[in-house]
Amino acid sequence: MRRREGTAVASGGGRRRAYIGSFTAAGGRGVLTAAVDPDTGALTVLGAVDGVPDPSYLAVSGDMLYAVSETADGALAAYRLGGATPELVGAPVPVGGSGPTHLSVHAGHVLTANYGSGSVTVVPLRSDGAVADGPSAVLRHRGSGPVPQRQQRPHAHQVQPDPSGRWIVSVDLGTDSVRVCVLEGGALRPHREIALRPGGGPRHLAFHPDGDRAYVLNELTPTVTVCRWDADSGVLTPVAEKPVLPDPPAGDAYPSGIVASPDGHVVWTATRGADVLSVLAVEGDALKPVATVPCGGAWPRAITFSDGFLYAANERSGDVTWFAVDPGSGVPRRGGSVQAPAASCVVLG
Template sequence: MTAAARAADGRRPRRAYIGSFTSAGGPGVLVAAVDEESGALTVLGGADDVPDPSYLALSPDGDTLYAVSETAPGAVAAYRVTGDKPELTGPPVAVGDGPTHLCPHAGHVLTADHGSGSVTAVPLRPDGTLAGPASGTLRHTGSGPHPRHQREPHAHQVLPDPSGRWFLGVDLGTDSVRVCALVDGVPVVHHETALRPGSGPRHLAFHPHGPDGSYVYVLNELAPTVTVCRWNASAGLLEPLGEASVLPDTPEGDAYPSGIAVSCDGRFVWTATRGTDVLSVLAVEGAGLRLVTTVPCGGEWPRALGHAAGTLYVANQHSGDVTWFTVDPDTGTPVRGGSIEVPAASCVVLDL
């Protein structure tokens, strides 16, 4: 039975899963109940047996939670989450250095290895546990104009497309998104899309409607913008169409966009920006985006966003909390609801 089905028949509360940096005092991986009415979180249990589980992803049935260990060398771990406390299912499997993102795809879990500029595939057993070791690694090549952040490749996210045929790898260091496929357990590049030099793409999100999720929104860390792209799943091609700012003015100080989410109805895109510590609301207007407003993120250094059932969640790393916001359905504007303390919070994933 899926996590959604268990929630529907009352077997257990809806869940959120929170990752954190143990090296900065974080608790590791937390499981939290989600209140049906308010979206409020209540911590149920946790596990700190994997260092720096900075990003998490759920299996399709919701029973297994995958975590990167953002270390050098890096690793991926699998937890059973059918109870209130995550239970490690076996030893972590080695991947590239400093993995920052992961996803299950085609019988494997894929990691984006920021430090080594690579994508690693680890095979899964039918029950969702890791069958390791890694079956293949794709090493990116290239660089960008930024003297500090783009001397070499820095894979930052890996995400399947809605068709399930492809996965997209976002590389901050090379200003590009690679459309890839798994061939006998090995990640292989099908097409590489170049973005504006110096933009520093970090994460992307698919529009939930339209043929094949026909628009993709790429959030750029080194320029506070979103690049709108057209996605052709049949051909496996990503075409940049233009950029939209996520801030009303070009900031004089540091501003580093981090997380991106799209509303379930496809009308709004939300982004988080560290430094300015704001959430941005962008309206979807055909093939473009329009900045509507920004609101405080509820803490400091918002690293990642989660979204489900009209509630937006923000993992604020430096202030050590996860804050939730009720979203106005007409304007897309987040209204702060509350928060829980999570030192060095890095991500929040919903099973909804």
């Protein structure tokens, strides 16, 4: 795996920072800030910002940090970066949906995927980066799947723009589908819905850096669905499905996070229960298993990659582990960990 240079985003006078989301209902401290050692990838916790319940998923955009509040009511919070810790800007605003689990920033808006209500919300941003008082649109998904405990209704789990910026893509675990929309005037216009294998429970999607493929991670069956992506027409076409574990799991195995390497040579996934990270080599439209390594903790809820290092937020062991990634094979080697109670995600900025 070749490392791409110049991908780091600096904040706080050029110092790298990591921001760790958590579940305050399970003992999390809110949003943790950590310094990043550029040579080793090591994290050193600097402080925490409380006041927003369950800030489980984060996104950095410029000098702003945004967080969902994954509660029954569902809210979105904004923080300004630059100081020792992020500064909360105003009160969290409602998203018009319950249990938001993911968010992304695009074209002057924040989009949230609301798992509990099975919807996607659009919240406009003000000129200073603060969020508006409420959503400009809420798009509710329809449908269900064959797994009664998890798929009785829609469960939107992720929303993001495609690499071209023309389309908004949302992944729904409850309906076994991916929806493609257009963001127009603060509203989402549905373009098409792509059905995946029934019962797979798609959770997250990662685009190949070339922008012509996408990898959908399935939570209910530990697999990745490889898809071709046509940005001109907004069409996602499933072509293959690959297990993320070398053998059928003996116990619980719930994939959670997926990342494509910046050079497009490998895909990494995290699986809870099995508590491992998997390395899959990209070979055209196929994925080839390379290695499976322990995640360094328990219940890895999310992973991220930055400047040669992979980070895993381990929810149940309450830590974030960092790994140096072999530049040839993409296999991660554990470097260390830092305590982060009820950690749910980590982003760098």
